[in-house]
Amino acid sequence: MNALKHTIQQPFISATGLAAFVHSTWALATLFGGDAPEMRLSLQFAYWLIPAMLIAFALDVGQIATSIQIRNGQRTFAKYTTFAIFAVANYFLQWLYMAHHMPELTLGDGVRQAWEPTTQLIRDASLWVIPSFLPLATLLYTVSETDTPHNTPKVIEVTPVLPSVPIAPSTPSEPEYQGIAEQPDESWEATCPQCDWQGSYPTAYQAKQARNAHLRSHKPVPSPNGHHH
Secondary structure: OHHHHHHHHOHHHHHHHHHHHHHHHHHHHHHHHOOOOOOOOOHHHHHHHHHHHHHHHHHHHHHHHHHHHHHOOOOOHHHHHHHHHHHHHHHHHHHHHHHHHOOOOOOOOOOOHHHHHHHHHHHHHHHHHHHHHHHHHHHHHHHHOOOOOOOOOEEOOOOEEOOOOOOOOOOOOOOEEOOOOOOOOOOEEEEOOOOOOEEEEOOHHHHHHHHHHHHHHHOOOEOOOOOEO
């Protein structure tokens, strides 16, 4: 489910992965199994194709997942290294496919004879340049912008102070918190400094009320002999 969600959320990365999948499958299948057998439903063709498809799919999924993690803020050396390894593998497989299938392109009549050596050099360089387009586009897209989650809950400070104005008439001496203001359409998170309790509320007022009610459970209860538990 997470893979499907990421694929829908990142159509650019998914499209580049799908574009590389066919060429990567052919390159891996040829390297592991030799020339392709006759394309028909047979055990020999399935044995040639399926392992390569699984490897190519794993490479594409790994690159997509790593790209999404980097865009979501996980910009660590390990993540960049992993992404670079996937990009190099992608480049090599695309290059191998193109090196085998690239035809010898003839120059058009409009190319001047004096330009032919330079033009032929640029044409031949396409063998090295074109396979880099997919991994380079994926790399630039990955590092160009960071996806930040929306509607991040606001965390209320947990340092209690005595309020100058009571929040609730029934609890005039309950602790209040500083620096809290009403902010509609926001999510406020209340936490406790003494335990792992926390809660999320639509307004700051509700968060304060819930926290104050919880903090009362931590107050010492007097025993019959006058001591506190």
